[in-house]
Amino acid sequence: MKEVRFFYAPEATITEELPQDEATHAIRVLRLQSGDEIFFMDGKGAFHRAEITLVTNKKCMYRIVETMQQEPTWRGHIHLAIAPTKMMDRVEWMVEKATEIGFDEISFLNCRFSERTKIRTDRIEKIVVSAVKQSHKAWKPIVNEMLDFKNFICQPREGRKFICHCYEEVSKEDFFSLISSVSQEESLHESDDITVLVGPEGDFSIDEVRMALDNGYESVTLGKSRLRTETAGLQAVSMSNLARRI
Amino acid sequence: MKEVRFFYAPEATITEELPQDEATHAIRVLRLQSGDEIFFMDGKGAFHRAEITLVTNKKCMYRIVETMQQEPTWRGHIHLAIAPTKMMDRVEWMVEKATEIGFDEISFLNCRFSERTKIRTDRIEKIVVSAVKQSHKAWKPIVNEMLDFKNFICQPREGRKFICHCYEEVSKEDFFSLISSVSQEESLHESDDITVLVGPEGDFSIDEVRMALDNGYESVTLGKSRLRTETAGLQAVSMSNLARRI
Known part of the structure; x- marks a missing residue:
């Protein structure tokens, strides 16, 4: 084909x-x-x-x-919630690449240190559709309007929820290890869904991180590299897809 | 910091x-x-x-x-050799992101179906340096001038060598599984270095794939998603870094 x-x-x-x-x-x-x-x-x-x-x-x-x-090529629902970058082209390429690699839903977060508090989701939707066609995806990822951080994390979600951040005073586990380590037996009883939060250029505020933990989010790092927001978003999707692929 | x-x-x-x-x-x-x-x-x-x-x-x-x-954050030498895309901005963002995530060397290949047969490596070098500074990398990836495909694959390389392609008639193994599966004991005796080839928009020619296999390259796929050249290049780097991280 x-x-x-x-x-x-x-x-x-x-x-x-x-x-x-x-x-x-x-x-x-x-x-x-x-x-x-x-x-x-x-x-x-x-x-x-x-x-x-x-x-x-x-x-x-x-x-x-x-x-x-078509048969799905990954298990569970992969949902990235990210604070969009100041420069729109950086969010846009991230969305294109995430769609090619494979994920299910994107939400945009308005955070304490957000550099961008409005986003034209109609443009994002067009990029998603174009990437779906180009990469022959049978499922189109859902594009949501921007929400305040607090609103987003208070909503109930299936499966496991993660917040990526850089605070050294809050203990973190490795994201990829956590999502890869579920044993075959456990996975029969647990949802494969993943919701992962990525913050703005200046990171989440420490209060936001704590609020997320209080709402059942797990504190994680994407590794030892210092990544830009859009790179972190893409890495979160790429690792989720890799851990859940069929 | x-x-x-x-x-x-x-x-x-x-x-x-x-x-x-x-x-x-x-x-x-x-x-x-x-x-x-x-x-x-x-x-x-x-x-x-x-x-x-x-x-x-x-x-x-x-x-x-x-x-x-500084202590390295991944083992071995990760070398991506890629046919640059027609649109320079696509190669450029790939190089920026690969540097952020972490790799050691990039080469550009002139292939049978290449859409771009010249590349300004001085521009690529500038992007690499800028990403090294921004992401606080202690090591700067090496940027090589473009080589003909045949020249590149005939040169001796340490470690394992891979060619990513889409031909169904040539059996392929999964790249990430292959590079992740080395047992602890084996790894003491084998180089951790990875060289991975990614083709142009129209893929390598089948002759190029066979020539690579004859030169000790392993035939691999990056997964079930249909990826653009630059996305494939980034995924190859991302998976290599993930498999070799310390």
């Missing part, structure tokens, strides 16, 4: 019409015509093969010929 | 003068003066604390007060 170009159609099985952006691309750029074969993912676990039935100036209608339900 | 700003001075113990770029930054931007304390890394494993002894229009002289030899 190396050369197949995918479209993204979340309502694939309902509408039989490509979404506006995708239709424009199909008609104006690829100049697809009635009878041509297309592939798309619905972002919910399936690839579809379809035949184009009608092309107008703006619309591209199709008929699904074959639906191929 | 969180707030310490480092300079990079590869000839630190010989010249007692900051390199031109660093001196300009120290004098014009930071407005440092005689008597001020500075820190720098020599890129060969040591941090130095020094006192500025003389500042002129263009020069910044110092006297080393304390030399702090």
Whole structure:
């Protein structure tokens, strides 16, 4: 399937019409015509093969010929919650790379030392969709609006929860060792879900770290390297995927 | 040491003068003066604390007060050889992130399907130095000029050598499993060095893959995700560092 170009159609099985952006691309750029074969993912676990039935100036209608339900390539739900960096391009590449590597959900945190307190999640969503198509992912990661740190950590979450930080006075365990060490037997009884928090350029405040610990988050480090926020976010995703891959 | 700003001075113990770029930054931007304390890394494993002894229009002289030899945080020599992407910004961020995470050497390969056959390694070197300073690395990764694929793989290398590729007709093992599985006893007798090859956007040619195997490279995959060249390069470094960390 190396050369197949995918479209993204979340309502694939309902509408039989490509979404506006995708239709424009199909008609104006690829100049697809009635009878041509297309592939798309619905972002919910399936690839579809379809035949184009009608092309107008703006619309591209199709008929699904074959639906191929995909197998997940990692266990559990990997959720990264991160304070976005001051420079948007740094968050954006992180989101692209995390999508390629494979994760399930991203949330943005407004923290005490946040350099950026607003984020255009519509731009993030576009980058995610583009990476989903490029890397042929059957599931599209969920992109959430920004939340205050406290609001986020008070919400109940399945599975294990972690906060990455650099405070030496708070004891930390190694993130990758913790998530890799669950024995086969234990894993049958425990959720594989991971929620991991990464702070802003100036780190979380010590009060935020303590508040997270009080809410069931485990205190962790990503290793001995001093990482930028966006690199830490990507490493957290990469390690989670590696520990949970099937 | 969180707030310490480092300079990079590869000839630190010989010249007692900051390199031109660093001196300009120290004098014009930071407005440092005689008597001020500075820190720098020599890129060969040591941090130095020094006192500025003389500042002129263009020069910044110092006297080393304390030399702090650093402990490595990973075993062995991690060498990534990669075909650079068409878009330079993609290679550049990869190099920045790989330096933050931690590796030892980068080479650029000119392959059959390369989209870019020239690369300005002076720009890459600058990015590496900047990331070394920002992430407080005691060792600076080596940046090599571009080589033809065949030239590169014919050179002798210590340790294990790997080629990442997507051909289904060539059997592959999992890269991370292979480099993680060395038992403690074995590791006493074997070099921890890793050389890993990542191909261009269109992958290596099958002939290149076979040529590498003939030269002692092991055929590997980085996992089930379909990764862009620069993401694959970063994942190869990230996995190597994780498998070799101390």
